[in-house]
Amino acid sequence: MGWYSKIQSPTLTSLSISIWRIFSPDLDFSEAKKHSFNSLHECFIRQLKEGVRPIDTYKGGVVSPCDGIVGSHGKVDNGVVYQAKGFPYHVADLIPDKALQKRLQNGCYVTLRLTSTMYHRFHAPIDCEVDKVTYISGDTWNVNPIALTRIKNLFCKNERAFIELKTGHKDECLVLVPVAAILVASMQFHCLAAPLNLRYKGPNVLPCSALYNKGDEMGYFEHGSTILVFASSEFVINEGIRQGQRIKMGEPLLHKATFR
Known part of the structure; x- marks a missing residue:
């Protein structure tokens, strides 16, 4: 394809x-x-x-990094989250970085699924710095709702990357996990020279240096897929977020627990 x-x-x-x-x-x-x-x-x-995608400017807010359909979301419970009802997986299997796993304990997560017809570019959900992208080669299972209720640990099996978004506040932790899927299965990050796909044979950890304002474009998928947003306990999911909801890039997704 x-x-x-x-x-x-x-x-x-x-x-x-x-x-x-x-x-x-x-x-x-x-x-x-x-x-x-x-x-x-x-x-x-x-x-x-x-x-056409106005960026919410609320100071304590984190916006959706992409257009998508909200899937499973909620608290990170003792390192466990869900891809679908009855299908838990461990954050450690998705993000093999012990420091990040520890910082995400008792935090929250939101699953955002991009369909093939949607806008495929993803953007910074908050003002941040990125100093590396960690790439993990894997399968290319479909990530639609049917597959999520049949294949255990699907996100942990698929090709993916994870990126820590450094906000300048040492207690805060935000991580984006773009997950590739069936057909093209390729991701392009603007902070890296080459696309990441199943033909990539280089190192898993790719250093970079990029500063983003909230809403700046970070890259794109070459076909529909999923982005998982993880946040430490300093953030909470907005009350209006619900499963099955269509959300656009730039719309409110999370906010700092200390802001109202």
Whole structure:
């Protein structure tokens, strides 16, 4: 699919999108900068018009890093979270970093699933610094709700990366975990020179140096997937967040427990 999506042919791309719309009628380019594309890859990673994703400016808030559908969310209970009801997994299996595991104890998490028709770029949910990206090669299971109720530890099996977002406050800990999935299974981080995918054979820990303001673009998936947001106990999930809700990048997701 990765090979097919990068074929440069406006005619083939237009035909492919027409067929795609038959199965996914919610495919919508009204917010996109471009309405026609030379390849499906261009379509998947399309940018949006300026201003269509306003960033919530609440000082103590953390916004959604992407467009998505809210999945399982709640407290990190003794290192255990859920991919779906009755399907727990350990944070340690997802994020093999003992220091981060300790800091996320008693924190919270939100699962955000991107469908294939959605905007595929992800953004900084808070003002932060990133000094490394840790990449973990793995499987490419589908991450839809059916798969999440059939395959144990799915997120822990799939190709993924995790990134600590340093806010300048030593007690705070925020971690993004982009998880790749079926078909293209590739992630591009703007702070790294090359994309991360199953062909990548380099080191797992990739040093970088990047500063982001809340809402700045961090990278993109080359197809739909999932982003897991983990936060330490200094943050809580906004009361209005519920499973099945569609959320847009820039909308409120978490807030500091000391802010109201």
